Amino acid sequence: MKDTEIFPDVLASRYVSREMQECWSLKNKVLLERDFWLAVMQAQKDLGIEIPDEAIQAYKQVRESVDLASIALREQKLRHDVKARIEEYCELAGHQQIHKGLTSRDLTDNVEQLQILQSLKLVRLKTVAALKKLAQRVDETKSLVLVARTHNVPAQLSSFGRRLAMFGEEILLGLEKLDQFIEAYPLRGLKGAVGTRLDLLQLLDGKSDALEKLDQKIALHLGASRTLFASGQVYPRSLDQQSVQHLQTISSGISSFAKTLRLMAGAGLASEGFQKDQVGSSAMPHKQNARTSERISGLHHVLRGYGSMLSGLSGDQWNEGDVSCSVVRRVALPGAFFSIDGQLEAFLTVLNEMGFNENALQAELEKNLPFVCSTVLLMESVKRGGGREDAHHAIREHSLSINPDSQSGLLPRQELARRLGQDLRIPLDETQISEMLDRPQNWLGNAPEQAQFFVEQALAWTRRFPDSNSLEPEPLL
Structure with missing residues (x-):
């Protein structure tokens, strides 16, 4: 053979x-x-x-x-x-007693919805576990000064923990919506060939009360909070689209976290972790690639692909239903849940193993310190009676004219303090400016408090789902 x-x-x-x-x-x-x-x-x-x-x-x-x-x-x-x-x-x-009064979709739609519901609950639990681990990282670094970037360019000061909390909040929002969806998720129930339950009603001698009791018993078996009352042969495929949309919202926060970690790793500021026997490149022995974070980003794209497939079924039902959706759902439903599960497994692993380079963070801060405090100087000038636009022009002109790599012997923050202290458009002297620039931890805004609020919000979910406390990822390939 x-x-x-x-x-x-x-x-x-x-x-x-x-x-x-x-x-x-x-x-x-x-x-x-x-x-x-x-x-x-x-x-x-x-x-x-x-x-x-x-x-x-x-x-x-x-x-x-x-x-x-x-x-x-x-x-x-x-x-x-x-x-x-x-x-x-x-x-x-040795008997022929099953499937009496049922159509195929009475079986397959309900069972597939049960698989979806079980998978959604597993995703919810893993998301809670990930948020707990993320909250621990946030708590550890909520006051660690970080150069925040917009357009990937140094902007203002924040904290490492605050940056992590930013992505965590998006995941939290997705979790809240997913939780609501799970608790209200309707199953198809017993509807028969076109939704009228004709065959079951005939089997029960036309007793509508008995038919309702039968439907209730099956809903109880399926663990449904409610069942649809007027679906056709199939339940609305927009429900599948909604399921995956909730997965995508959670995935988005995780993917943005991973992309930013990859950028930070490239600059030597942070790492997703690198194990003792791990190899980064078959050609370059020194490489320590952020390969698990790259996996997270890749699986986000895969999930979006399955979401696109399922969105095509929404609004495409013929009459009471047909099976043209079958091939798409056989591929896309498990595929979507595999994508988010793989992403969560990778995310949990990164959260366990990631670290940061405090020396590199400090060096980046020192290089960019006067510039990322430009708005601090601007607001203080305004408070002391200076014209906002005049001060804006002055700070801009001097900031852009300073070379961070200058050989003058002065640090950029010292050079900026000297120049602005001599500029009549700025109602601050050199000493006052230097004192402000010497205390970067004072210019984090609400970053530590915002990070702490995220920690509290995340840990509230672990109290509701205590099984998440012991959940760990499986070993990665």
């Missing part, structure tokens, strides 16, 4: 945690479907439909007998995945 090469899912095999892999594995989906059928059978029996006890017991006994190859052979013959799994399960049990 000719050997068959197996082509792995690169996302799942290289970047994703075992728990997220299992959530979307085909075997797990088959088991979830069998649990769904068992719950429907038991509920139908409780409501008076004749189903022998021994049949339910037989199905339970073979629940875990999952032969994916056998199911695949059936599907090749039938060209229908759900019918293949029905026949496989019934043959194993």
Whole structure:
């Protein structure tokens, strides 16, 4: 027999945690479907439909007998995945009692939504864990002076922790929206072929109250906070789009953090960490690349790609539904969750291993100190009665004329203090200016307080989700 090469899912095999892999594995989906059928059978029996006890017991006994190859052979013959799994399960049990009154989407939509809900909850937990680790880093560095940059150019002073909190707040906003979405997430429930539940109603002899009880029992099994009441054969695919949009919001904060860390690493200011036996380049032995942060940025783009695929399904439903969405959802739903999970695993790893170069931060501060305090000098001039525009012009002229690499023997801040102290447009003398520039820690604005507020906000989530305290990333490839 000719050997068959197996082509792995690169996302799942290289970047994703075992728990997220299992959530979307085909075997797990088959088991979830069998649990769904068992719950429907038991509920139908409780409501008076004749189903022998021994049949339910037989199905339970073979629940875990999952032969994916056998199911695949059936599907090749039938060209229908759900019918293949029905026949496989019934043959194993020796009965034909499952799927009564149901259509394929009663099974697959509810089970897939269950997978989505489980995955969303795992993402929520990992995000909380990441925010706790980020909060620890913020707390450690909330007063460590940093040259903040806009347009990637030195702007004003901030703190290292405040910069981290900036990205953390975006992640927090995404977490809040994700949490609200999870708590209000509606499952399809039992709707039948076109949404009217005709076959189930007929099976229950037209008893609408019994049908409502059946739907409630299944909602309880699925753990749904609510179910849709008027969907067609499929639930609205805009729900899938919303799911991934919430993932993208969280991913955005993580990706911006990673990109900035890469910039800082390139300038020698910070590092994502570099392990004892790690290799940065096969050619250049000295290299210490920010490869995990690059992975985070790359997975953000992958996630956006899956989001684009799913957004194409939103608003594209034909009548009560069709299966043109199937191939997209089979690829994009697990792919989206694999992307965010891989990103979170990498983010957790970086938060564990990252560091900063305090000497390099101090050197950058010294080089840019007078210039990043230009607004401090401007505001003090205004407070002392100087004209804002006159002072602005004066500070601009002298700042731009100073060469940071000058051989004059004076530091840039000393040279700027000397020049501005002699300029009549500035109502400050050289001593006053020097004293201001000698105390950069006084010019952080609210940076430490803002950083501390983020810490408090992040830790509040860990109290709500205590399991996040012990969550650690799996070893990275």
